């Protein structure tokens with residue numbers, strides 16, 4: 210569990226700034242884990258980060274005390290533990306009026322809302338592994354959805370028709386964006402798309418790595434040294450993804466541009482179509498989405 214206090218709460222941050230503090234910037238962080246050995250490991254990790262790491266306190270089995278001090282709470286446990294953790298005595302009350310951001314796969318807003326007081330503002334987010342390399346190599350998507358309790362169900366596409374924001378909702382949105390845009394690209398999406406997003410970009414790095422490894426294997430089969438084959442494959446995927454993300458090109462356009470009549474690309478493409486690669490990949494996303502929707506739910510007998 211990650212806990213953050215925002216700019217307005219920390220006098221040291223206030224004195225360093227000119228002008229009023231930015232209430233959307235978290236300045237103090239508390240990481241909560243279950244076991245003392247995990248806490249020791251995390252302290253060493255944060256300790257190695259210098260002044261940045263010094264802003265993070267780490268505690269084992271002290272969730273309540275940490276949540277009481279927090280403005281924003283980030284829930285990052287395994288999906289099946291969420292109910293137990295949020296059910297700890299006093300935690301519900303400690304979360305009163307606060308922003309609770311869950312990154313758990315498969316645990317719905319309705320479930321989270323049922324475990325906290327109606328005044329707790331529940332948000333779901335789904336970062337993915339490429340966060341670790343920030344946006345430098347490959348920008349990634351992160352999906353956030355706003356609370357549904359007071360929303361109008363007819364207004365389903367929030368990107369096209371964002372609901373009017375109250376000042377407090379605007380601040381919450383700014384806090385969420387400050388936290389997550391520091392590690393990648395953010396998108397607000399309706400909750401109904403969450404499991405598909407979990408499959409596409411949460412599990413996506415694993416699927417992409419199968420493709421990456423297979424490309425490199427092909428290169429090795431044709432005599433390339435392993436390291437060079439892997440670098441060429443990874444660089445090719447990175448460059449192609451950038452052409453889509455930054456250049457706005459459609460994948461079919463890029464494919465057609467490198468496909469000379471009677472050439473080697475069309476020969477390779479037909480071999481892929483014979484192997485039903487497209488439907489296999491698309492089905493993998495379908496199956497992973499269905500599995501994501503089961504993760505936070507009680508096991509079926």
Ligand SMILES: NC(=O)C1=CN([C@@H]2O[C@H](COP(=O)(O)OP(=O)(O)OC[C@H]3O[C@@H](n4cnc5c(N)ncnc54)[C@H](OP(=O)(O)O)[C@@H]3O)[C@@H](O)[C@H]2O)C=CC1
Nearest residue numbers: 210241242243244247285286287288312313314336337338
């Ligand atoms: N891995 C990924 O790429 C992504 C994961 N997610 C979601 O993130 C969540 C966490 O996944 P992952 O990081 O793999 O899981 P881990 O098991 O690695 O981490 C879970 C953490 O929760 C802590 N924890 C367990 N019980 C408690 C408790 N009672 N109080 C406080 N802390 C507790 C554990 O502490 P301790 O170490 O002491 O046991 C551990 O640090 C999952 O819900 C997953 O769906 C979302 C997006 C991407």
